[in-house]
Amino acid sequence: MRLFFDETVPTDVNELASLLSLPISSGEWKRLRKKAFEFMKKVWNGKIAIRALLEISNVCRRNCYYCGMRRDNKSLERFRFSEDKIIEVVVRSPYSTAVIQAAEDSWLTCDRVANILREIRKRRPDIAITLSLGEQTEDTYKAWKVAGADRYLLKFETFDDELFKHYHPEFEGVPSRKEALLILKKLGYQTGTGFLIGLPGQDMKDFARGILWIAEHKFEMIAHGPFLPAAGTPLGDYEPDWDWMLEMCMKLLILSRLAVPWAGIPATTAVYTRYGFDALVELVRCGANVAMQNFTSSEHGGKYYIYPDKKSITLEVFSKVAEEFDLKVSTERMDMFKPDNVDQWLNAAAE
Ligand code: SF4
Numbered sequence: 001m002r003l004f005f006d007e008t009v010p011t012d013v014n015e016l017a018s019l020l021s022l023p024i025s026s027g028e029w030k031r032l033r034k035k036a037f038e039f040m041k042k043v044w045n046g047k048i049a050i051r052a053l054l055e056i057s058n059v060c061r062r063n064c065y066y067c068g069m070r071r072d073n074k075s076l077e078r079f080r081f082s083e084d085k086i087i088e089v090v091v092r093s094p095y096s097t098a099v100i101q102a103a104e105d106s107w108l109t110c111d112r113v114a115n116i117l118r119e120i121r122k123r124r125p126d127i128a129i130t131l132s133l134g135e136q137t138e139d140t141y142k143a144w145k146v147a148g149a150d151r152y153l154l155k156f157e158t159f160d161d162e163l164f165k166h167y168h169p170e171f172e173g174v175p176s177r178k179e180a181l182l183i184l185k186k187l188g189y190q191t192g193t194g195f196l197i198g199l200p201g202q203d204m205k206d207f208a209r210g211i212l213w214i215a216e217h218k219f220e221m222i223a224h225g226p227f228l229p230a231a232g233t234p235l236g237d238y239e240p241d242w243d244w245m246l247e248m249c250m251k252l253l254i255l256s257r258l259a260v261p262w263a264g265i266p267a268t269t270a271v272y273t274r275y276g277f278d279a280l281v282e283l284v285r286c287g288a289n290v291a292m293q294n295f296t297s298s299e300h301g302g303k304y305y306i307y308p309d310k311k312s313i314t315l316e317v318f319s320k321v322a323e324e325f326d327l328k329v330s331t332e333r334m335d336m337f338k339p340d341n342v343d344q345w346l347n348a349a350a351e
Helices: 013-021 027-043 083-091 110-123 138-147 161-167 174-186 204-217 242-259 269-275 277-285 315-323 342-350
Strands: 047-057 097-102 128-132 151-153 190-193 290-294 328-330
Touching (some): 013 204, 027 242, 047 315, 110 128, 110 138, 174 190, 242 269, 315 328
Parallel strands (some): 047 097, 047 290, 047 328, 097 128, 128 151, 151 190
């Protein structure tokens, strides 16, 4: 098993943590970034993808410390789309991937979501359906896959079990999240995971262990976003080290691309929200190849409140990013399976 498609990236936790401590301006990171970008360009022949993001409920039964949609945030106005409304917004998705995202809303039962998926499939057989609906049972994941879902996003946020339990008091911990991710892969989902970068208490070994695990299991989607404190949460007053966080987003992105060259790796909305257009360009330079355009935020006035003042990366914005690198933005579904000729094209990329 090749963990990284670059033989200089350490596979020992301590050594990888040391590499992560070097500044992004160092020669080592410049070289790795160049290679990550070349790999990304090869994946879809000079194309990067835009997906449609559809937020369907901000009602949450959980109480994660960092999230503005936590149950105890009583100042947040809640919304939930009806079944018909969910079907309608997905069916009219202008892009060939619809990412259906919700907080952990008990109303979104196994049967209800499966019925919704079947109806969407009837009317839009062409699109890839990505679900981001939290931790569920294996039977539920299976039912949703059979009903038509293609992809599933479930981030672990931090790979340190104690820290995970601290920030997610109602979840079992990292082992159970890892198990869920492996079940999703086994069921045939293109599966996505990643870090929330900048939670107080994370260290380089946490990041190194998580990246090595991603490299081992070759997740098809890898998303690392910065932690943006939200009012109404226990971490609302926390002041992150903004420069460090952006650097970590870039380094983890580079390592993720070198671990899984064919993965969909987003230039995240959170980075765009906090750091703006130039940071989006930097993420693509590090190997990001996906963005998500939000098609529902205007309908519920920013109430999908994981963090404040969320912006949307539009097709126009992402096309401007693409122009910087002579890339094209595609709205096609662009599945993320390992290419048969992976060695051939990686060798070509390295030449
Ligand atoms: S992170 Fe997810 S599960 Fe946790 S409070 Fe926010 S929406 Fe709910």
